[in-house]
Amino acid sequence: MKINGVQIDDTFAEAFPMKATRIIITAMNLKWAYRAANALRGFATSVIACGVEADIERELTTEETPDGRPGISVMIFAMSNKELGKQIPVRVGQTVMTTVTTACYSGLDSETEVAMGKSLRYFGDGYQISKLVNGKRFWRIPVMHGEFICEETTGVTKAIGGGNFLVLAKTAREGIQACEKAVDAIKKVDGVITAFPGGVVGSGSKVGSKYPFLSASTNEAYCPTLKGVVKSELGPEIGSVLEIVINGLDEKSVAEAMKIGIRAACSYGPKQGICRISAGNYGGNLGPHLFYLKEILK
């Protein structure tokens, strides 16, 4: 199978179950909402070492936010409810609450919830005020800029992490160009994020290592500098491999994001250095969600 002259490998991406929540951050303007959101999603690229994977989902209009101010929705993925419950209060407390004029709300209604304001309220040192409005509990925490408003809990839902595709290019510069276009296209799909910096992974990993203390290590089969040393998946024309990892709320949204991302990357074609599209998998041993490239690109 080829798209615009780019070879699509007969392979599949292997994704695994995760838990996800969506948080809405509002502020006096989008500039400050972005500052909070960017801090919140900092150091949240991979659950391998960060605990969670997070990214900005999209901007929200004043009609879409609970308090009528401009806002941003951030999606946060973890391997378990327990890990989300540990990470959310810490991250919101240290990043959103510390950002001037912000407020933080749940963006996901679900029966399963993890604490947010419920934990952060103690920062109010006894001066915090609880308000039950429209069936939801909010905490008003007095802070030096005024009041930090935070919803008591945020909903958690089952989700999928690790949807991916690999862009095999002649050079890193050409690969990045195609990946940037792919990530821009993926941002238009609701319910998905690409948590790595710029949405692109420069150092994709395999499970395990020769070192027993390491759970993940470099994916040598896709390292251009090891082409002559290991059993490589790369042809002589490939000089750089970039990976786009997609987390989403369901299989449909992940498949849709992969589809439009691959098509966007392929729009550059071999003349602009894009040679092949492949996907990362572990022989079906890692997770139950298999995304066959040829099927989702039909």
Place this chain on the structure above:
Amino acid sequence: MNTLILSLKSKPSFMLDMSPLIPEKVMGLNQAKIKQIKLVYGKETISVGSLFNVSGKAGENLMIEHSCDKLICVGKNMSSGHLSVDGDVGDLLGQSMTNGQIDIQGHAGSWVGTAMKGGRINISGNAGDFVGAGLPGDTFGMNRGIIYIAGNVGDRLGDQMRRGMIFVKGKAGDYCGSRMHAGTIVILDSIGKYPGNAMRRGTILLAKKPKHIAASFKSCGNLKMQFLRLFFTQLSQIDDEFNFLKKHGPLAHRFSGDLARNGKGELLILQAMERR
């Protein structure tokens, strides 16, 4: 949707306890059975059929026509459905109700929504004293739910209120929010003396500066209360009736009190509305 209509034949001489006539209690009963339901009438009991003309089919909706202030305990213990009343009602409207909605096209007596635990009461006219309060001897007043009053209310609104919201478009009397434990009271017109007297927590939101604020309330100054943005936006999602609030706030003069009782409650006087 089925609606049972009870039309009052003539104004009763004594107080009539309407508590057996709520949607969930009459649902599924035919008209003959409904006419046989006994109501406490003064010191006696009387059948529904001798005071009301009964029509329609009992279901989720119950309508009372030509009502008057002798009808007490309307919607008491209601937990579902819709009860609408054309005319006035007496005391204890919606007492201890847990869910459902009551609409009154007229005035209501005292103790509206007392010990209420959920649902909504709308009154197009005025209401008496102790709206959303607890009964004498109760520790708490209303606990969840919304009471909306388009007219004026009497004294001791929200006395010992625990949770929920009372929204008054008109005036409120003295001691509004007295001994409040928590919850929110909104008054859009003038208010009497001693608002929030002995309140522990909770919010009394006023559109006009009260005539008198107790010395045990301390001014925190004019502040942009971000909570008001959230509150007004959320209210507009509950009902279009509250849509007009979206253009107000968040500037308010905050008074913290009652300091004689820990002072974690607040009086918020909307500044934008005051200037208007």
